[in-house]
Amino acid sequence: MEQYIIALDEGTTSCRAVAFNREGCTVAMRSRQFRQIYPQSGWVEHDAMEIWNAQLNALKELIRDLDLSPAQIAAIGIADQRETVVLWDKHTGKPVYNAIVWQCRRTAPLCDDLKQSGITEVVHKKTGLVIDAYFSATKIRWIMDNIPGVKEAAANGNILAGTIDTWLLWNLTGGKAHATDYSNASRTMLYNINELCWDEDILNMLDIPQAILPEVKPSSCTFGYTDPSILGASIPIAGIAGDQQAALFGQLCLQPGMIKNTYGTGCFILMNTGDKPIYSSNNLLTTIAWGIDGKVEYALEGSVFSAGASVQWLRDGLKIIDNAAQSQQYAEAVADNGGVYVVPAFTGLGAPYWDMYARGLIIGISRGTQRQHIVRATLESIAYQTMDILDTMQRDATLPFKNLRVDGGACANDFLMQFQADILGIEVERPPIVETTALGAAYLAGLEVGYWNKDALNAVWIPSKVFKPQMSDEQRFQLSQRWHEAVKRALSWAR
């Protein structure tokens, strides 16, 4: 009887259930989308009940289609969109309000107040994060302040809170486990990443009772068992990580200095920094990568705001391509960028520029400029922005890196991957399994139940394609210089 590990990959727009076999290959995947709720400009919510149902339906469909008996599921792992937070009634299991999503900006004024009060440095040292509406802390505060009765119910011990991993775990276990893992806790802005505990000072500052928060456990451990009423048996839930950290694990970036980049709407770039947190002088985030084998490991994280989003803009805004795949064909149809640079600062620029007032530009257009040049320059901008973050990481971490492991939709674009290798001057490795987020959660669960062992996993990682840098140092220098000149012109534009 062949056994499998099932990973639940609960992302920002869909819930997936993926079955992996012992070779670490995807056997089957089922998914469900759920609604994005935008009650006001800048606000983003999800219906937590809808997420739970979507995740459960994807899981049940997978089990049914593969005709799996419960005994064939060795364990379940969970990866989740991070920071998004839900509060629910401990007795009824009903959310008291929609989940407030990581993208939601409603608590920006509260974050401004916190910054004004001079606690930026303290929060950074304790949590590794910058004070921002992105993280869960102020979202919890908002729900307690704005939904009638929640503050009192929380004070009376009737409310539970958690990121989406915790919400799924609680439901899967029939309300028996209220827990999360180190990586998710480290994204709440409430967790002390040095002392490995909910931080009393920050909880007091935000007036959040610790009793509503989940227990924090290693990422690879038995969090609980599925309630028999759900899948007909008790199956261990043995791995949990935030999706970006899960992808770092799925890419087997297990040694300090190893980096992965997920090319999605934006890019999430994480570098393993080993067993000590490294604090950035350039506003990169310091975060917990995972807890495993009795230790906690850390990562530096930087994100590019517009990656796939700029290809969508070519398709839906400018309408100069019909689909994302065509961007490669157009980029390859011209010998070079023709002197054109696109800075896709649609919503400002992140690390290392941190300029909310930067706006996009296209510069270097001449009479000979064709749409292919603009498409090419847009793809190149994704690679340049990644380069800027990697340069910053290298300065902050002083760790040499040898290569970049890639995943996410746009890593299928060979032109972009080759240009990425060229502009970084290092090899870019694309794995055969691009479901690396789900794979990471599966690995964490499978390691806990002895389905895999870590040494065997390392041997499994063979890239399906390696992009080797072919550009001369001189050309790399010239192109990067021109890119930085273009960025300078985009900065502060909307101030």
Ligand code: G3P
């Ligand atoms: O921090 C947010 C991130 O975890 C969301 O990732 O893949 O769900 O968009 P994704």
